[in-house]
Amino acid sequence: MSKHLKVPEATIKRLSIYMRVLKDLERKGVEVISSAELADICGVNAAQIRKDLTYFGEFGIRGVGYYVKELHFDIRKVLGLNQRRNVALIGVGNLGRALASYRNFSEHGYNFVAAFDVDPSKVGEALPSGIPVYPLSDLAQVAAKNDIEIAIITTPAEAAQGAADKVVAAGIRGILNFAPVQIQVSDDVKVKKVDLTTEFDNLVYHLYAKVR
Amino acid sequence: MSKHLKVPEATIKRLSIYMRVLKDLERKGVEVISSAELADICGVNAAQIRKDLTYFGEFGIRGVGYYVKELHFDIRKVLGLNQRRNVALIGVGNLGRALASYRNFSEHGYNFVAAFDVDPSKVGEALPSGIPVYPLSDLAQVAAKNDIEIAIITTPAEAAQGAADKVVAAGIRGILNFAPVQIQVSDDVKVKKVDLTTEFDNLVYHLYAKVR
């Protein structure tokens, strides 16, 4: 059990993918899977999967493989995903609206419970998805009342740092930042930047710039 | 110049970030920057930046630093971003609509020129952003006529593989896949998967599951 070597960041990202696949297999009624089969579906090396899992325990049965349902459950637990999380949307633009109504989030345990904007014309009536829109100045209050743990920032670049400051002040410690700037927060707050344009750039490089 | 050691994938991702920052600096009128200053802004090590750049040439001046404008230009060229690219949207849902009207893409050289869906009720009238919606069966024709190089898939999971097959058949070789499934394509097609739920999972792990 838990040997507590430090866990590679890459391992965490893969666990999330394994979990997705296991969820699907479970739904399809598959009961047992080997590391080789799972590796094949996920597009990684089988030893990689076994090694990733050993950071957290022994989950398999030698000569057999892994029980899909159990492994799914165990990975969820390891990742801290065995409970739903409430999410606030900061910045009600096109992207924000789309994310708030994205089914997948809800299916995977993320509830968008409130949206915030500085623009008074956006405040008051609910989003199409039914989520109420508050003035950004109400963030701390609403966050406390609704037990909001994660904020997702979809403001314009210029407004992102200011929004992040308010998020931190409201006691929220997890931020998913879709604005195309690096935001600065204190050490106890965790920010993940999602940069969609960078993904495009990367794709283009591999399509055209790669010599060989 | 070009020594042609293989370029780490991680280097490519960072170049895209450097470019973004340089673009910003150029706009602000900054003329020269050292690797240390740039590193500070990007949150990486200064030697890292210098090493990343040497994969493609010598761009700096010893004792001085880098000319912002020149370096910006050179990185754009290295990444293959010195021309605009036409993009097709496959799957007209909430997310697709939002992405098609996301300003940043256009500002960074990506034109959404056409959208496609199998649902006849979505076909015909243009998206709010002005982009026409075609039946998916017209993809090959429209792609050829409009010189579409990249497809962005925002269909439901079940439809993603079918959509990808049509994209490949239409001669498009770059795919950005937002559907939460791994899609299978031939080797000459490059797929990048963007998994928003995985980003949430990762954030949650770092917030709650991390021991120490």
Add this chain to the structure above:
DNA sequence: TGGTGTGAACAACTTCACAGCG
């Protein structure tokens, strides 16, 4: 027998430290 768990070999990437040049 067959597939896991894992040390050891390997590969990739990052950082250091400093020579060399503008």
Add this chain to the structure above:
DNA sequence: CGCTGTGAAGTTGTTCACACCA
């Protein structure tokens, strides 16, 4: 003199290969 460019050292992550066990 200061900052780049870069070999070499250090670190992190991946794959191999096989002992071990259900």
